[in-house]
Amino acid sequence: MPQLDPAFAALSDPTRRAILARLAEGEATVQELARPFAISQPAVSRHLKVLEEAGLIETRIEGTSRPRRLKPERVEELWDWLGRFRAIWEERYRRLDVLLEEMGREDSAEK
Amino acid sequence: MPQLDPAFAALSDPTRRAILARLAEGEATVQELARPFAISQPAVSRHLKVLEEAGLIETRIEGTSRPRRLKPERVEELWDWLGRFRAIWEERYRRLDVLLEEMGREDSAEK
DNA sequence: TCTTTATATAAGTAATTTATTATATAACGA
DNA sequence: TCGTTATATAATAAATTACTTATATAAAGA
Structure with a gap:
């Protein structure tokens, strides 16, 4: 099962686990997800890309924002x-x- | 839970998951673990170190060999x-x- | 004691990851 | 159409990972 690799790797980062924990409570935008962390918006976007490539979240496009939700x-x-x-x-x-x-x-x- | 980081990271490598699967069937030495893989003995020793630092396995010393088992x-x-x-x-x-x-x-x- | 065996460690290297700042894109609202 | 907002992408740098081969260590057996 090759898709286990990126999924376990995605979970090995505490910021990403915190993002998932937030998303477990409902959809959130990049802004909302970035706020609690001491990292830049591009860094959060990168984490989201890792999570999405691991198949753990998905993106919905709504105007100019892209709320993420768990998958x-x-x-x-x-x-x-x-x-x-x-x-x-x-x-x-x-x-x-x-x-x-x-x-x-x-x-x-x-x- | 900071110990989740190294544990999830350890599981993200297919060689290490295969090592764990082998150990689920019982103790094995470095030699026995290295045999099925197309990588060098030092590389296997390194993987075992990663697994041990992640708290997933432990080592027993028996003469010159160091059989590993799951934890x-x-x-x-x-x-x-x-x-x-x-x-x-x-x-x-x-x-x-x-x-x-x-x-x-x-x-x-x-x- | 010498040789062999099992394993670990070191040195070197290439690839990957994770962050940064700066910039691009695309939709919204005046 | 113009400025603002939300987000993505690019360029770069530092740190980490995952190998390799060569070598060290330490126990076992002749």
């Missing part, structure tokens, strides 16, 4: 990837537990 | 972050649905 599908993919991963290793630990338990029983049974 | 806590944190995020925006969409439904009712009621 949830990609986060579902990340969620699924992590979920499968967790499942595999939890299964592994479960098997390990069973193994240790069996060894315990053999210990008690032997002699 | 699940950090993935739980990522899982939780994504989960909270999903919850917020699903709540938002839920509210939006309610709003649209109310608007629908008003439409039907009016006139």
Whole structure:
């Protein structure tokens, strides 16, 4: 799944995660998104481009402003990837537990 | 949560995700991890360092080899972050649905 | 003790990222 | 049409990443 690369990379920046958190509460323009941060407007536009290329947000054009909103599908993919991963290793630990338990029983049974 | 940065960054590389997938099946040495990839041993050691600094794996020293294994806590944190995020925006969409439904009712009621 | 094996570290390099300031574009409103 | 507003793009620079090959370290075994 090659689209996981840009999505995880996009999430690795705290400014971008804060932008996403803001967008989780509703659409916002570049101005609104830039205000809380100590960075320039072009820098925010760049972060938005990264998020959009990662498939995490989308843009609507409304006159001279371009409000952004979340696009949830990609986060579902990340969620699924992590979920499968967790499942595999939890299964592994479960098997390990069973193994240790069996060894315990053999210990008690032997002699 | 500053430790999210290196963890998400670590996951953005497909080689590192493949390493984690391998480790989900059990401990492995640098040699074993390097074999399936077309990159040098030092490059694999570097990836492992990135994963370890992100808190995703840990190292055990056994003679001359250093088998790596998963350290699940950090993935739980990522899982939780994504989960909270999903919850917020699903709540938002839920509210939006309610709003649209109310608007629908008003439409039907009016006139 | 010497050699081999497993791994880490160093030095060098190319590509990518993230910011800045300055400027371009395009819609809106007087 | 002209000035203002919202946003994007360009040019540049600094920092970071991800490799490579060469070398260092440290334990194991003859």
